[in-house]
Amino acid sequence: MSEPKKKGISRRSLFGAAGAAVATGVAGYTAHSVISGEESQAADSTGPVEFHGAHQAGIVTPAQDRLHFATFDVTTDKRDAVIALLKEWTAAAALMTAGRDIGQYGAVNGPAEAPPEDTGEAVGLPPARLTLTIGFGPSFFQDAKGNDRFGLKGKRPEALVDLPHFIGDNLDPARSGGDIAVQACSDDPQVAVHAIRNLARIGFGTTAVRYSQLGFGRTSSTSRAQTTPRNLFGFKDGTNNLKLEDTAKLEEQLWVQPEDGPEWMVGGSYLVSRRIRMTIETWDRTSLSEQETIVGRGKGTGAPLGKSDEFDPIDFTAKTADGELKVAKDAHIRLAHPQFNNGAELLRRGYNFVDGSDGLGRLDAGLFFLAYQRDPRKQFIPIQNQLARSDVMNEYIRHVGSGIFACPGGVPAGSYWGEKLFS
Amino acid sequence: MSEPKKKGISRRSLFGAAGAAVATGVAGYTAHSVISGEESQAADSTGPVEFHGAHQAGIVTPAQDRLHFATFDVTTDKRDAVIALLKEWTAAAALMTAGRDIGQYGAVNGPAEAPPEDTGEAVGLPPARLTLTIGFGPSFFQDAKGNDRFGLKGKRPEALVDLPHFIGDNLDPARSGGDIAVQACSDDPQVAVHAIRNLARIGFGTTAVRYSQLGFGRTSSTSRAQTTPRNLFGFKDGTNNLKLEDTAKLEEQLWVQPEDGPEWMVGGSYLVSRRIRMTIETWDRTSLSEQETIVGRGKGTGAPLGKSDEFDPIDFTAKTADGELKVAKDAHIRLAHPQFNNGAELLRRGYNFVDGSDGLGRLDAGLFFLAYQRDPRKQFIPIQNQLARSDVMNEYIRHVGSGIFACPGGVPAGSYWGEKLFS
Numbered sequence: 001m002s003e004p005k006k007k008g009i010s011r012r013s014l015f016g017a018a019g020a021a022v023a024t025g026v027a028g029y030t031a032h033s034v035i036s037g038e039e040s041q042a043a044d045s046t047g048p049v050e051f052h053g054a055h056q057a058g059i060v061t062p063a064q065d066r067l068h069f070a071t072f073d074v075t076t077d078k079r080d081a082v083i084a085l086l087k088e089w090t091a092a093a094a095l096m097t098a099g100r101d102i103g104q105y106g107a108v109n110g111p112a113e114a115p116p117e118d119t120g121e122a123v124g125l126p127p128a129r130l131t132l133t134i135g136f137g138p139s140f141f142q143d144a145k146g147n148d149r150f151g152l153k154g155k156r157p158e159a160l161v162d163l164p165h166f167i168g169d170n171l172d173p174a175r176s177g178g179d180i181a182v183q184a185c186s187d188d189p190q191v192a193v194h195a196i197r198n199l200a201r202i203g204f205g206t207t208a209v210r211y212s213q214l215g216f217g218r219t220s221s222t223s224r225a226q227t228t229p230r231n232l233f234g235f236k237d238g239t240n241n242l243k244l245e246d247t248a249k250l251e252e253q254l255w256v257q258p259e260d261g262p263e264w265m266v267g268g269s270y271l272v273s274r275r276i277r278m279t280i281e282t283w284d285r286t287s288l289s290e291q292e293t294i295v296g297r298g299k300g301t302g303a304p305l306g307k308s309d310e311f312d313p314i315d316f317t318a319k320t321a322d323g324e325l326k327v328a329k330d331a332h333i334r335l336a337h338p339q340f341n342n343g344a345e346l347l348r349r350g351y352n353f354v355d356g357s358d359g360l361g362r363l364d365a366g367l368f369f370l371a372y373q374r375d376p377r378k379q380f381i382p383i384q385n386q387l388a389r390s391d392v393m394n395e396y397i398r399h400v401g402s403g404i405f406a407c408p409g410g411v412p413a414g415s416y417w418g419e420k421l422f423s
Numbered sequence: 424m425s426e427p428k429k430k431g432i433s434r435r436s437l438f439g440a441a442g443a444a445v446a447t448g449v450a451g452y453t454a455h456s457v458i459s460g461e462e463s464q465a466a467d468s469t470g471p472v473e474f475h476g477a478h479q480a481g482i483v484t485p486a487q488d489r490l491h492f493a494t495f496d497v498t499t500d501k502r503d504a505v506i507a508l509l510k511e512w513t514a515a516a517a518l519m520t521a522g523r524d525i526g527q528y529g530a531v532n533g534p535a536e537a538p539p540e541d542t543g544e545a546v547g548l549p550p551a552r553l554t555l556t557i558g559f560g561p562s563f564f565q566d567a568k569g570n571d572r573f574g575l576k577g578k579r580p581e582a583l584v585d586l587p588h589f590i591g592d593n594l595d596p597a598r599s600g601g602d603i604a605v606q607a608c609s610d611d612p613q614v615a616v617h618a619i620r621n622l623a624r625i626g627f628g629t630t631a632v633r634y635s636q637l638g639f640g641r642t643s644s645t646s647r648a649q650t651t652p653r654n655l656f657g658f659k660d661g662t663n664n665l666k667l668e669d670t671a672k673l674e675e676q677l678w679v680q681p682e683d684g685p686e687w688m689v690g691g692s693y694l695v696s697r698r699i700r701m702t703i704e705t706w707d708r709t710s711l712s713e714q715e716t717i718v719g720r721g722k723g724t725g726a727p728l729g730k731s732d733e734f735d736p737i738d739f740t741a742k743t744a745d746g747e748l749k750v751a752k753d754a755h756i757r758l759a760h761p762q763f764n765n766g767a768e769l770l771r772r773g774y775n776f777v778d779g780s781d782g783l784g785r786l787d788a789g790l791f792f793l794a795y796q797r798d799p800r801k802q803f804i805p806i807q808n809q810l811a812r813s814d815v816m817n818e819y820i821r822h823v824g825s826g827i828f829a830c831p832g833g834v835p836a837g838s839y840w841g842e843k844l845f846s
Contacts, residue, residue, distance in 0.1 A: 066612075066639070068777070073784075112712035119707055120657020120722055121775075124650075174782060189489075189612075189639035190653075193777050197655075197786060201707050208784030214639065214777055216489070216612035227547075230613075232620075234543020284542055284624050289535035299543055352544075354491070354616050354637055355778060359597060361496075361631030363620060 045187040046126035051097040053410040055255065055267055058131030059347065059372050060244035062223040064185040067215030067351040068192035069273065069368065070200065071178025071403060072207040074140065079150040083422055085206045089134075089199055090416035096195050099127030102202075119201065121194050128188035132195055134417045135271045135405025138162055140179040155421055157265050159256075159375045160406045163272070166388040168399065175275055175401030178210040183271070183370065185349075189214065211401070213275065215351020215368045222349060228302060228310065232278050232352050232365050233396070235295050236302035239310055240337075242347040253345045253374055256409075260374065264420035267409025269347075269372040272380045275401030278366040283396045294392045296331030304333065332393050335386050344379040346371040366397070376404060468610040469549035474520040476833040478678065478690055481554030482770065482795050483667035485646040487608040490638030490774040491615035492696065492791065493623065494601020494826060495630040497563065502573040506845055508629045512557075512622055513839035519618050522550030525625075542624065544617050551611035555618055557840045558694045558828025561585055563602040578844055580688050582679075582798045583829045586695070589811040591822065598698055598824030601633040606694070606793065608772075612637065634824070636698065638774020638791045645772060651725060651733060655701050655775050655788055656819070658718050659725030662733055663760070665770040676768045676797055679832075683797065687843035690832025692770075692795040695803045698824030701789040706819045717815045719754030727756065755816050758809050767802040769794040789820070799827060 045065075049057050074082060092102040103117025141156035143149055182199055186192040193214070200209050219231045220238035224245050231237040242253060251257065256265045283291070292299055302310035306318045306326035316334060318326040327334055338345050349370040358364045373379040388394065408418055468488075472480050497505060515525040526540025564579035566572055605622055609615040616637070623632050642654045643661035647668050654660040665676060674680065679688045706714070715722055725733035729741045729749035739757055741749040750757050761768050772793040781787045796802040811817065831841055 070780075112715075113710050115708055116657070116711045116714070116722065118657075119655075119703070121653045121655055123653065123657070123723065190775065193639065193655075193775070193788075197703065197788070200786065201704070204704070204708075209780045209786060210784075212777065212780045212786055214637070214779075216616065216637065216639070230544045230546065232542075232544055232616075234539070234541075234546070280542070280620065281624070281627070285538055285627075287536050288539045291539070292535075299539065300546065352613065352616070354635065356637075357493075357632045357635045361633075363623065363632060363635055365616075365620070 046128050048098050048127040049129050049131050051094045051411065052413045055410045056133045056407055057097070058133035058183055058185050059269055060222055060250065061131050061185070062226055062244070063218040063220050063349055064129050064131070065187045065218055066185070066189040066192050067368065068184045068189070068196045068212065069215070070182055070196045070212040071137070071210045072180045072182070072203060073210045074179045074207050076206045077149065081206050082150055085203060086418050087416045088202050090411060092198060092202060093132040096198065097127060097130045097132060102198055119194065119198055122191050125188060125191055128186045128191045130184065130186040130191050130195060133183040133407060135181045135407035136418065136421070137178050137181065137403060137405050139177060152421065155262060155264065157262050157406050159260070159270055159377055160404065161377060163402055163404050164381065166384050166399065168388055168394055170398050170400055171402050172400050175211050177403055180207065181271065181273065181403060181405045189216070213353065213368050215353050217352040219350045219352055219367060220348040222347060231367055232280055233283055233291070235297060235299055236310060238348050239302060242345055249345070253379070254347050254372055256374055264408055265406055268407050269374065270376050271405045271407050272371050272373070272376055273401070273403040274369040274399050276367045276369050277364065277398045277400050279396050279398070280365050281362050293328050294332060296327045296333035330390050330392050332391055335391050336383060341383050341386065344383055346373050346379055346383070372407070469551050471521050471550040472552050472554050474517045474834065475836045478833045479556045479830055480520070481556035481606055481608050482692055483645055483673065484554050484608070485649055485667070486641040486643050486772055487552050487554070488610045488641055489608070489612040489615050490791065491607045491612070491619045491635065492638070493605055493619045493635040494560070494633045495603045495605070495626060496633045497602045497630050499629045500572065504629050505573055508626060509841050510839045511625050513834060515621060515625060516555040519621065520550060520553045520555060525621055542617065542621055545614050548611060548614055551609045551614045553607065553609040553614050553618060556606040556830060558604045558830035559841065560601050560604065560826060560828050562600060575844065578685060578687065580685050580829050582683070582693055582800055583827065584800060586825055586827050587804065589807050589822065591811055591817055593821050593823055594825050595823050598634050599826060601826055603630065604694065604696065604826060604828045612639070636776060636791050638776050640775040642773045642775055642790060643771040645770065654790055655703055656706055656714070658720060658722055659733060661771050662725060665768055672768070676802070677770050677795055679797055687831055688829055691830050692797065693799050694828045694830050695794050695796070695799055696826040697792040697822050699790045699792050700787065700821045700823050702819050702821070703788050704785050716751050717755060719750045719756035753813050753815050755814055758814050759806060764806050764809065767806055769796050769802055769806070795830070
């Protein structure tokens with residue numbers, strides 16, 4: 001059968017007798033760290049991932065199988081209301097990532113006459129490695145006219161640029177931007193959906209969901225202990241991704257350093273999200289050799305062309321007997337490789353999606369690309385400029401949504417998401 | 424980590440040396456039954472479910488965790504082309520449900536110059552209990568003007584009625600109907616997506632995807648060995664569902680009997696699909712007692728009101744000290760119960776969905792309802808008429824998509840989906 005295994009901490013029900021006695025109300029936002037003695041990387045797919053730490057969880061955490069990503073527009077103009085929201089969200093996030101519901105039955109007086117604090121659909125489910133990761137978009141710092149919104153304009157990081165228009169961009173504003181992004185990853189989609197839904201609910205009156213995206217399958221590994229998954233082109237994706245084991249490189253490529261500033265972003269990272277529609281029907285009519293030439297890897301093995309193993313180093317100069325480059329001049333893996341991008345790398349955390357069909361008999365399918373980095377001006381932007389200009393794969397993809405977010409460093413116990421930004 | 428366990432039969436890669444030697448081409452549509460010695464109900468969530476049998480798999484099969492459902496419009500007017508398609512689909516379905524790719528590298532002459540026969544994104548994944556279940560809609564038998572399309576008009580079952588308009592229906596034609604429906608269920612969404620995508624691909628030129636729906640979490644159990652999952656109202660759903668263990672009841676309520684006719688439907692069942700949008704934001708503002716009164720069950724326990732255990736029999740006459748019915752006159756569980764529907768029951772197989780947001784700051788979330796039955800005229804239609812008229816839950820739901828399909832009996836080895844219909 002397919003029952004979730006309950007090896008990890010079980011979700012403590014707010015409905016049971018034991019649950020009713022739990023004293024951690026959301027409004028109180030007490031520091032909550034029941035699992036702080038545990039390893040931060042759970043060894044099974046049902047356990048919890050530690051919420052507090054030097055970095056936010058959900059970035060180098062071994063990529064979970066499922067995603068629910070949402071961005072929010074802030075609908076209040078009151079700085080205090082935003083701070084109060086972030087405190088409530090943080091308390092709820094700490095509870096949910098520990099596998100707990102976010103509150104009790106109802107209000108103090110007459111529990112059954114108040115709405116339940118937790119929406120309930122995750123009752124009984126283990127935390128399933130839930131992580132919640134927050135980021136702030138450019139519009140959080142200043143509105144379209146450049147006006148300061150919450151007294152934060154001066155704190156906008158220089159690296160949090162508005163992304164330029166890339167060749168071929170076909171962005172839907174309704175699927176782009178957002179003042180705040182929350183990435184929920186879990187091995188159980190019900191747990192990820194529950195988390196975003198309850199944050200959205202806490203935000204009623206302060207925020208509105210701008211867009212939300214489910215991803216059903218990870219397309220990247222962020223640890224050498226994971227196998228490389230396949231994207232909807234049928235290819236292994238992210239073989240040379242940054243991995244959590246590359247600790248020195250992570251400092252260089254992923255985490256904002258003290259010399260980068262601003263201070264509130266140290267230990268944080270910049271997230272670029274792109275909704276990339278794949279025209280899989282056209283791709284599926286393309287010959288195998290054409291597909292492999294475009295990617296630069298074998299479809300079956302994932303090995304660079306001319307090599308036999310997925311993890312063999314790429315030889316960009318190797319030629320066939322006819323004198324042709326084995327990895328073509330415009331192959332995706334060449335154009336995206338650090339060697340041809342001034343050493344720039346990304347930590348990718350993308351997910352496959354299928355959002356029904358498009359009314360033209362085709363699946364609305366593709367890759368929800370998520371990439372973390374130390375400075376998008378030196379990483380995503382130049383890499384994407386090169387890909388947008390030259391990648392033959394562009395015939396089969398279309399960027400239809402976009403976002404950029406400053407994800408602060410980790411949350412110490414007793415703090416809240418963005419505290420340093422507001423202090 | 425979250426790597427899929429490979430206890431079951433591993434997907435044999437079409438890309439490896441071993442895969443290339445497999446001689447089961449799709450076009451050949453040879454009877455394929457490598458796993459016929461195995462139990463039809465896999466004991467783990469990675470193994471295969473037998474495709475052939477007296478009934479189609481995916482109906483009483485213990486409900487898998489994930490869904491990809493699609494309906495297709497037939498774009499050819501040639502009967503032979505439809506038969507050829509169904510043969511190809513059947514061969515592909517037998518292979519995929521056994522955890523195998525659907526073909527070889529490429530065509531016989533010059534493999535790499537042809538598109539791969541399988542799109543590749545499930546290479547290396549176990550079958551994960553994939554089932555594929557087919558059904559034919561009213562429009563398959565005759566077009567909107569009543570014209571015979573494929574010489575099948577006389578074979579349309581009487582029970583395959585056009586669903587009436589129910590009070591409150593707000594159906595989107597683009598999410599309703601369809602000539603053919605295919606339900607893919609699996610414990611791995613990538614496997615379910617791969618299956619529908621490859622059937623869609625085989626159908627190029629003959630069919631077009633009308634709509635497609637992912638479901639991320641099952642909301643029903645179809646076996647007593649499964650725990651009852653929760654829907655997005657946070658309630659346990661389907662406690663009193665028909666279960667595969669109720670063999671006598673299944674003959675009475677689920678499977679078309681010889682005396683029902685037509686002969687090609689014997690051993691089959693009728694599927695009603697409804698896309699039910701839940702206005703979860705409104706629901707979440709409703710008090711716990713109101714929610715429980717509407718459903719008729721406790722939110723935490725799932726027990727009928729006035730009882731303590733989920734599976735306690737419902738007492739529809741019990742009253743409180745104030746003389747009020749414990750299970751209200753218009754509680755959902757009362758209105759839907761066989762006792763108040765002339766004994767009619769349904770085998771439900773629904774899934775939770777979230778399809779992004781609706782542009783108004785709300786999640787586009789709900790229940791993709793799937794129910795199998797022996798005769799919709801005596802089961803779904805009267806039950807839904809009663810619910811549409813009286814269920815207080817209607818304040819929080821909206822039916823936005825609808826379909827009805829005749830799902831024939833099982834496929835014997837060597838046969839194909841719908842062979843009896845065409846013979």
